[in-house]
Every structure is written in C-alpha cells, then in structure tokens.
Amino acid sequence: MDKQQLIDCHNRIKPFIHNTPVLTSRLVDAMVGANLFFKCENFQKMGAFKMRGAANAIMQLSDKQRQNGVVTHSSGNFAQALSLAAQSLGVKAYIVMPSNAPQVKKDAVKEYNGHIIECEPTLAAREALTKQIQKEKRATFIHPSNDDAVILGQGTACKELLEIHQDLDYVFAPVGGGGLIAGTALAAKYFGDNCNVIGGEPFEVDDAYRSLQSGMIETNKTTNTIADGLRTQLGDRNFPIIKKNVQRIIRVKEDEIVKAMRIIWERLKIICEPSCAVAFAAILKEKEAFLGKKIGVILSGGNVDLNNLPF
C-alpha cells in the first residue's frame, strides 16, 4: 500500500470522521521526561479509531455489494464502528455476537442501527453463522483488522497527527489485531520526517511480540487481560507490514495498564479504555530510552463500562 492510497483513503472518509484533537500535559511530560502528543481517538465518532477503517472498507465496495450489506463478528468497538459507518452510508450491517455478550454492548450496536444476530458463545459458532449470512444475504464480510482497506483507514489517525507534528521521533500505538499499528506504521513512513513506530502490548496476549521474534504469526493461548480490545490475533495482511515497519513492541503488565489509564484520567481529564492506555504504559515502562524525545501516542478509544472500573 503506497502513499497515494493512504491520501486517497483519508480524503474518502473525511466526511464521516472527526479530525480528533491532540492533547498535551506539562505534568505528564515532566513525569516522562519527554514531550507527548496524545491523539484523542476516544473523541472519534462512536468513541474509537475503528470508525476510520470501517468507513473506508464500506466505501470501497461496489454498488451491488453495498446493496447486500456487510457482516462482521465482533462484540467490541468494531461492531459499533461498522454499524455507524454502514448507517452513515445507507448500508445494512449484520453483526454476529455471542448470546452472552453484555447488554451494554448490544445496546451500543442497536443505537447505530446495527442488525444483531446472536450465536452460541464459541468461535466455531461465530464463524459458521458469519459464513451463513455471507451466503444467505450475499453480505460482504469485513474483518476488524486483517483487511487492507481497514488498515489504511486506521492509519489516517497517525497521518492527521503528523500533519500537525511532522517531526515526531516516535509514535506509540497499542497492538491487538494489528490493524491500527500497521496503518500507523505506514502513515509514519509516508508522512513523518524520521518517525519510528513502537507498539504496546499486554504480556497476557503478546502474540505480536512473539511473532516479531519468531518471524511468523504466533497465537495466544489465553486472553486474560483487562485490555479487552487487544485480545485478538495478528493476521496475514497486517503482520508483514508490522514486521517491516514497526521498530519494536514493548510488553506491559496488567497493573501497569491500570496505572497508565489512571494517569490519563487524572492528568488529561479524559476517559480512555484500558486497551487505549497500553501504548502510554509502554512509554512509562521504558521512559529512560525516550528522554527529551517528541512522542505521539494514539489514544485508541474511550468506550469503557463505568459499572466495571479497575479503580
């Protein structure tokens, strides 16, 4: 994917996304010993960067495909993103969700007119039902992270950040399914002066860290992390981009994620979700390596269940 494709993607989705604000904090900078620029995708439509990739993926479809709708399986932010992007573009979105998904997540999808189809809470059931809907409704499957159009869309957050601060030394992003970090790495390559991209990843789901070590896609045996948006797996579309363009991945512990989230809430006075705090946790963990640097941080989302907070 080349520079022009990323520019075209950004122009395409602009009417459907916010150019989110960039926040700074003297106190946080003093704490880290560097200059941090927080790209606030928690203020994005539906509350997360996923709106970018979802909008781009749907806009790449043919008229015929749009008529038949789109389908995905997700119980997280991508379900909401695909629903809202589809609604904005007059397309039907089928969302396959496990029957035991929390009501708050079902409500969020319904709020954006997503059409929920419940399945047994197993991966096999989820994939089978998704395939069935692709066949029955002729709906196009959109993967939350392992899709070129999605990767490009997610990269536009970093592109916007570099349009204001072109001289960033680093950009940090959390690593889950790999769509955000891959898109971020492309944007840094095309729009930064000499900008290195580093991922933050929980130790509990460190498939991306291990994949970079081994050179092949590794899997997670368990997904026991508070960063619920990062429990997903790398894919064959985004891993090659990550391997080539991401400098390294820093792993963080669960208590480090909660501590980083708390600092963002207390100091920046904004709501971010645990997944979103992982990139900042990675900076805090190895701050000695970044003294005096200019660092962008993609704050990925702000959809958090206030009834279930870690403090």
Place this chain on the structure above:
Amino acid sequence: MDKQQLIDCHNRIKPFIHNTPVLTSRLVDAMVGANLFFKCENFQKMGAFKMRGAANAIMQLSDKQRQNGVVTHSSGNFAQALSLAAQSLGVKAYIVMPSNAPQVKKDAVKEYNGHIIECEPTLAAREALTKQIQKEKRATFIHPSNDDAVILGQGTACKELLEIHQDLDYVFAPVGGGGLIAGTALAAKYFGDNCNVIGGEPFEVDDAYRSLQSGMIETNKTTNTIADGLRTQLGDRNFPIIKKNVQRIIRVKEDEIVKAMRIIWERLKIICEPSCAVAFAAILKEKEAFLGKKIGVILSGGNVDLNNLPF
C-alpha cells in the same frame, strides 16, 4: 464592576491560564433537544476554573503584599488554585486545612508548593488559625468566592465562551460559594447578545435558591451533597450581583447529579467532578423549557477521587 474591569482582568491573567476548549456532542444535543456548548474548565490548569480567580486576586496585590504571601482556608480546588497561582507569580501561599482532610488533597496542594498549616476540623479553628497567619506573617487573606477580584477572574471563562459563541441564549453554571455564577452573569451581561444566566444547585445545599426567594442571604443547615465543591455559602460581595443578573436557579437531586455526570463521562469522554455536573443536570431536568436554544454550560472542574466514584 464594569465591562472594562472584566476585560482588564482577562488580559492580566491570560499568561497564567488556558483558554479552555469548547466541546459539543450530537448525541447529547439529541438527548436535550437543544444545542449545548460545554466550556471545559476541567482542562484548566490545576483542573478547575478557580485558577482564574486566584491568579487575578494575587495579581491585584501590591509588591509589599506579594512579599508577605497569601492565605486561605480550603480543602478543595481553591487551595490548589491559590497554591499554583502563587507559585506561578513567585508568592508564598499558606493553606489552612483541617487535620482530617484526605491525603490526596494535601498532596495536590503540596504538588503546587502550597504551604499547608493544619488545624482542628472545625470552622472556628479554621478561621482562628487563618487570622493568626494573617497577623503573624502579614499574609493577605483571599476568599475563595466572596471577593471582587475572584469574581471577575471566574467570569473570564464565560467571556471566552461568548467570544466564540456570542449568540448563546443561556449560560448555565453551578452555584456554590457564588463566585463563578456571579462572574458568569457579569460576562453574559457585557459580552452576550441577549444571554440569560441560570444556576444549577443541589437541593441539599440550596442556600442560593432560597436567598433569591427571600431577597437576603440564607444559610445551609447541612451540606449532605456529593457535589463537594458546592457546599459553601453565598457572600455579601457576590449575592447582589446574582440577585440582579441571574435569571433563576434550578435545583437538582443527588441522583440527577450522578446521572448527569455519567452522561458527560460516557458521551463527551471527559472527566468532570460531581459539582461540575450540576449545571448540566439542571438543563436535563427542565429541558422542555429550552428546546431549540443555544446553551453554554460551564464545566467547572475535573478533580475527582477515582477511589471514590458514585458508579
């Protein structure tokens, strides 16, 4: 206090404050049926509008007075504000705090180099010790709300809001000691086209509501509200301004405050403190009266104890 005094005050304190952002939300507007413009003083230095009044009060002192320092009694945002404003201006701040004040509040004052002097947790002890420090140190007492320089300073938040949105029909602010609502009313009078100011106040500490009814300053028998910043009393400097320039005060229940705070957290994705949610709670409560209007809301502060949340 005339228009020029408010302009001079604003120019004076500008180097020491943020011109805070104004946020909007389509979802919140749809919920209320009006267009809301949230002036985010939770993003102000030290996390609340109080920085404005504190800075103005100290800057009005003579060189001699500055040398001797300032003193106040507060365990809330004004203690932090006076400490930070004093630190920024090279002045010593003595903060009289009850010995049982939470450690987190003491730490916040220390972070800004405020000099804490502990007293017994009674109003009499607090006032006696404050008087003693005025005498011993020749420090100037600065009241958190009943002081002309403080009132003018607090009014600059509404002035900034009206500089962007001059045609607001209403501005809502919470009512505690009365400094913010009085300053807001002056700013609305001088800088709005035809802008009415309405206060939000908890039923539990409705001294301002009752004072407007009776025409004289009423007191609160108890202060049993989650809105800890609003437990204070009106004073003889701000009440005449409020009486003349505030259209009315809408009282809200405790559960309405928590609900409003939750909507701000979930929809705007920002941290605000309970006191701060009271103005928005007042709009929600009587939203039928404001359909289609353009309404400014002063979000007064974001200093909340994450260990002690109402949800």
